[in-house]
Amino acid sequence: MAGASLTFDDGSGPTTLQPYPDAGADAGHRFRNWIPFPESARATDNALADGRLYTFDFRVGYGASFELPGLPRAVAGDVIRLMHHLEGGGFVDLDTADANAATYTDCQLAPGTKPELVATRDDPNDPRYTLRLSLISMDSTPAPLLCEYAG
Numbered sequence: 676m677a678g679a680s681l682t683f684d685d686g687s688g689p690t691t692l693q694p695y696p697d698a699g700a701d702a703g704h705r706f707r708n709w710i711p712f713p714e715s716a717r718a719t720d721n722a723l724a725d726g727r728l729y730t731f732d733f734r735v736g737y738g739a740s741f742e743l744p745g746l747p748r749a750v751a752g753d754v755i756r757l758m759h760h761l762e763g764g765g766f767v768d769l770d771t772a773d774a775n776a777a778t779y780t781d782c783q784l785a786p787g788t789k790p791e792l793v794a795t796r797d798d799p800n801d802p803r804y805t806l807r808l809s810l811i812s813m814d815s816t817p818a819p820l821l822c823e824y825a826g
Contacts (some may be wrong), residue, residue: 677705679772681743685701685760690753694700695803697747706741706771707805709822714738714811738785738811739820745797746804754806758790767810771822779820 682691694705720806752822761767761784769779784790788809796803812820 683767688711694743709741711739714731737819740809743806774825781813782810
Protein backbone atom coordinates (compact mmCIF):
# COMPACT_ATOMS: atom_id res chain seq x y z
CA MET A 676 0.00 0.00 0.00
CA ALA A 677 1.62 3.27 -1.08
CA GLY A 678 0.76 6.58 0.49
CA ALA A 679 1.18 8.60 3.65
CA SER A 680 2.35 6.76 6.76
CA LEU A 681 3.27 7.16 10.40
CA THR A 682 5.88 4.83 11.91
CA PHE A 683 6.67 4.29 15.60
CA ASP A 684 8.57 1.81 17.74
CA ASP A 685 7.27 1.30 21.27
CA GLY A 686 9.65 -1.59 21.94
CA SER A 687 7.52 -4.11 20.05
CA GLY A 688 9.33 -3.37 16.79
CA PRO A 689 8.57 -0.77 14.12
CA THR A 690 4.85 -0.36 13.41
CA THR A 691 3.45 1.62 10.48
CA LEU A 692 -0.05 3.07 10.26
CA GLN A 693 -1.62 4.55 7.14
CA PRO A 694 -4.75 6.58 6.57
CA TYR A 695 -7.35 4.62 4.62
CA PRO A 696 -9.51 6.23 1.93
CA ASP A 697 -13.27 6.00 2.16
CA ALA A 698 -14.86 3.81 -0.47
CA GLY A 699 -14.97 5.73 -3.73
CA ALA A 700 -12.85 8.61 -2.41
CA ASP A 701 -10.22 10.17 -4.68
CA ALA A 702 -7.99 11.21 -1.78
CA GLY A 703 -6.10 7.92 -1.55
CA HIS A 704 -3.93 7.19 1.46
CA ARG A 705 -3.40 10.78 2.62
CA PHE A 706 -3.30 12.62 5.90
CA ARG A 707 -6.31 14.90 6.21
CA ASN A 708 -6.78 18.42 7.54
CA TRP A 709 -3.03 19.13 7.76
CA ILE A 710 -2.52 22.46 9.57
CA PRO A 711 1.08 23.57 10.22
CA PHE A 712 1.88 25.81 13.20
CA PRO A 713 4.91 27.38 14.91
CA GLU A 714 5.83 26.05 18.35
CA SER A 715 8.33 27.84 20.56
CA ALA A 716 9.51 28.04 24.12
CA ARG A 717 9.53 31.79 24.59
CA ALA A 718 9.77 34.28 27.44
CA THR A 719 8.03 37.64 26.89
CA ASP A 720 7.72 40.82 28.88
CA ASN A 721 6.77 44.44 28.34
CA ALA A 722 9.39 47.03 29.25
CA LEU A 723 8.33 49.42 31.98
CA ALA A 724 9.87 52.47 30.29
CA ASP A 725 8.28 52.27 26.85
CA GLY A 726 5.81 49.38 27.08
CA ARG A 727 7.39 47.53 24.15
CA LEU A 728 7.14 43.78 24.05
CA TYR A 729 10.48 41.98 24.26
CA THR A 730 10.95 38.26 23.71
CA PHE A 731 13.60 35.65 24.14
CA ASP A 732 13.28 32.34 22.31
CA PHE A 733 14.72 29.39 24.19
CA ARG A 734 13.67 27.10 21.37
CA VAL A 735 12.01 27.63 17.99
CA GLY A 736 10.10 24.74 16.52
CA TYR A 737 7.31 23.72 14.21
CA GLY A 738 4.43 21.32 14.27
CA ALA A 739 1.28 20.24 12.49
CA SER A 740 -2.13 18.94 13.40
CA PHE A 741 -3.67 16.36 11.09
CA GLU A 742 -5.86 13.28 10.89
CA LEU A 743 -5.40 9.66 9.87
CA PRO A 744 -8.87 8.80 8.53
CA GLY A 745 -10.60 5.50 7.82
CA LEU A 746 -8.64 3.31 10.23
CA PRO A 747 -10.24 -0.15 10.33
CA ARG A 748 -10.87 -2.23 13.45
CA ALA A 749 -7.96 -4.50 12.44
CA VAL A 750 -5.43 -1.77 13.38
CA ALA A 751 -7.20 -0.55 16.54
CA GLY A 752 -4.65 -2.30 18.78
CA ASP A 753 -1.76 -0.60 16.97
CA VAL A 754 -3.53 2.77 17.27
CA ILE A 755 -3.99 2.34 21.04
CA ARG A 756 -0.29 1.40 21.36
CA LEU A 757 0.63 4.51 19.36
CA MET A 758 -1.49 6.73 21.60
CA HIS A 759 0.17 5.26 24.71
CA HIS A 760 3.61 5.64 23.10
CA LEU A 761 3.01 9.32 22.28
CA GLU A 762 1.52 10.14 25.68
CA GLY A 763 4.67 8.66 27.24
CA GLY A 764 6.94 11.01 25.26
CA GLY A 765 7.62 8.65 22.37
CA PHE A 766 8.63 9.68 18.89
CA VAL A 767 7.16 8.96 15.45
CA ASP A 768 8.28 9.44 11.87
CA LEU A 769 5.97 10.80 9.19
CA ASP A 770 6.02 10.21 5.46
CA THR A 771 3.46 12.55 3.90
CA ALA A 772 3.66 11.04 0.38
CA ASP A 773 2.79 14.55 -0.80
CA ALA A 774 3.85 16.41 -3.96
CA ASN A 775 7.20 17.28 -2.32
CA ALA A 776 7.82 13.80 -0.84
CA ALA A 777 8.11 15.47 2.59
CA THR A 778 9.19 13.32 5.53
CA TYR A 779 9.56 14.33 9.17
CA THR A 780 11.48 12.37 11.81
CA ASP A 781 11.57 12.63 15.59
CA CYS A 782 8.07 14.05 16.04
CA GLN A 783 6.24 13.92 19.35
CA LEU A 784 3.00 15.25 20.83
CA ALA A 785 2.68 19.01 20.88
CA PRO A 786 2.60 20.43 24.43
CA GLY A 787 -0.86 20.41 25.96
CA THR A 788 -2.35 17.99 23.40
CA LYS A 789 -3.49 14.38 23.46
CA PRO A 790 -4.22 11.96 20.64
CA GLU A 791 -7.95 11.68 19.89
CA LEU A 792 -9.57 8.59 18.40
CA VAL A 793 -13.11 9.05 17.09
CA ALA A 794 -15.54 6.64 15.48
CA THR A 795 -16.32 7.78 11.95
CA ARG A 796 -18.41 4.88 10.64
CA ASP A 797 -20.92 3.17 12.88
CA ASP A 798 -21.12 -0.09 10.97
CA PRO A 799 -20.84 -3.17 13.19
CA ASN A 800 -19.44 -5.16 10.24
CA ASP A 801 -16.85 -2.55 9.24
CA PRO A 802 -16.28 0.17 11.90
CA ARG A 803 -13.81 2.91 11.01
CA TYR A 804 -11.94 5.41 13.15
CA THR A 805 -10.11 8.70 12.66
CA LEU A 806 -7.02 9.50 14.72
CA ARG A 807 -6.39 13.21 15.32
CA LEU A 808 -2.86 14.28 16.26
CA SER A 809 -0.91 17.46 16.92
CA LEU A 810 2.80 16.77 16.67
CA ILE A 811 5.95 18.87 16.85
CA SER A 812 9.28 18.13 15.23
CA MET A 813 12.18 17.69 17.61
CA ASP A 814 14.66 17.73 14.71
CA SER A 815 17.87 19.61 15.45
CA THR A 816 17.36 21.82 12.38
CA PRO A 817 13.76 23.00 12.68
CA ALA A 818 11.71 23.72 9.57
CA PRO A 819 7.96 24.10 9.06
CA LEU A 820 6.03 20.85 8.73
CA LEU A 821 4.30 21.21 5.37
CA CYS A 822 2.17 18.77 3.44
CA GLU A 823 0.92 19.66 -0.05
CA TYR A 824 -1.15 17.18 -1.99
CA ALA A 825 -1.72 17.88 -5.68
CA GLY A 826 -5.32 17.77 -6.85
